[in-house]
Amino acid sequence: MIQEVIMFFCRCDNCDKILDDEGITAWAHEDDAAEVADGEGWREVDGKWYCPECFAKLFDEDDEGNITLKSEVLEAMRRPRCSKCQFFGYECKRNPKPEDAACDEYKEWPF
Numbered sequence: 860m861i862q863e864v865i866m867f868f869c870r871c872d873n874c875d876k877i878l879d880d881e882g883i884t885a886w887a888h889e890d891d892a893a894e895v896a897d898g899e900g901w902r903e904v905d906g907k908w909y910c911p912e913c914f915a916k917l918f919d920e921d922d923e924g925n926i927t928l929k930s931e932v933l934e935a936m937r938r939p940r941c942s943k944c945q946f947f948g949y950e951c952k953r954n955p956k957p958e959d960a961a962c963d964e965y966k967e968w969p970f
């Protein structure tokens with residue numbers, strides 16, 4: 860018998876990278892995916908997950924573990940949203956047609 864099952868994987872909320880633990884990319888339990896992500900240096904911030912590279916680019920963390928967006932990220936988020944998709948520039952990079960004139964913000968997002 861072949862049956863469908865529900866699995867859990869972890870995708871970076873900034874760059875879409877998928878957590879890969881030596882070829883294993885999905886787990887039967889959400890807690891297991893979170894535990895592996897944690898062990899691989901991924902970080903959860905306000906319910907979103909970030910790969911180590913994106914976490915370092917987007918956030919500052921003080922000695923007491925307080926996590927805040929970097930000032931340059933906050934500045935970039937104040938820019939106008941894309942007129943086509945209405946997302947902030949950093950999300951427009953998921954647009955399959957970044958050359959679209961409506962997504963000029965895409966080209967300005969430095970992260």
Ligand SMILES: [Zn+2]
Pocket residue numbers: 871872873874875876909910911912913914
């Ligand atoms: Zn990432």
